[in-house]
Amino acid sequence: LSVRPKGVSNRPVVTLYPNWSEIYRGETITVRCEIHGGDTEWDYEWETNSMIKPPNQKKYKIISASSSNCGNYRCKGRMKSSQNKTTEWSDSVTLTPTVTLQPPWTQIYSGETVTVRCEIQGNEGAQWTYEWRPAKVNTPPTSNEYRISSAAESDSGGYSCRGRRNSSWTEWSDITTLKVTAKPKAELRADDTAVPVGGSVTLTCSVNGKSSEPARNEQISVSEGGLYWCRGGRGEPVYYTEDSQPVWIDTTGDMKKLKQGENLLAYKSYFPRKDPSRPAWLPH
Secondary structure, three states, rough: OOOOOOOOOOOEEEEEEEEOOOOOOOOOOEEEEEEEOOOOOOHHHHHHHHOOOOOOOEEEEEEEHHHHOOOEEEEEEEEEEOOOOEEEOOOOOOEEEEEEEEOOOOOEEOOOOOEEEEEOOOOOOOOOOOEOOOOOOOOOOOOOOEEEEEHHHHOOOOEEEEEOOEEEEEOOOOOOEEEOOOOOOOEEEEOOOOOOOOOOEEEEEEEEEEOOOEEEEEOOOOOOOEEEEEEEEEOOOOOOOOOOOEEOOOOOOOOOOOOOOOEEEEEEEEEEOOOOOOEEEEEE
């Protein structure tokens, strides 16, 4: 039988400081049991399915969060002056897992590599079994990550996870949506296709409308003309877009390196005199 002391709220409240339900490894958080009203002195009792049970104190400070701290937390108060008088249990506060992507891009292109990972507040030293949605990710069940080595459009969709230790499950994580689309193609534009002697041409390479800094040769002479194209790259190892359509600059001669825009590579070709029908592609 729970007795509500006069002037004191019947049900305590569990609060988190900072007020985040998703905590990452190494962060500090305080779990607090609040009983509002009156001057009653309390002993505190906690109930949790985490690996580490908080001490019977008003607040529990987690200095460096790990998977051992993951779970549901609720508390109740017991009067120091009358140990048989307690409040009701508070509602539970849950620390939930989080699905992350590495690299952290929700827009993935066909052929790229991405790892979907289930983070449960650190995961150091704890033996967790993981369950994923969609079910195709559940191999093996003890792994907290799912590596997609060559993404396809069939990998698009929402991913969520939960963890189990012994017989206790965490809550399901929020859904992280992954979108896989066809490999993009770069676009190369020139502000002019005829270069006067001693003049210059500005080339701009873009991918899905996101332009690089223009690749520019300050002094393009007659001997520096030819066929130019570009492609974009990102990630490590680098994933490249399809090459752009070539742009012909109306001069002839040797090749010269273009200045490269951020994350975009510029290329130039020329036609060898000995066989003008076959281009030699020379990346820089």
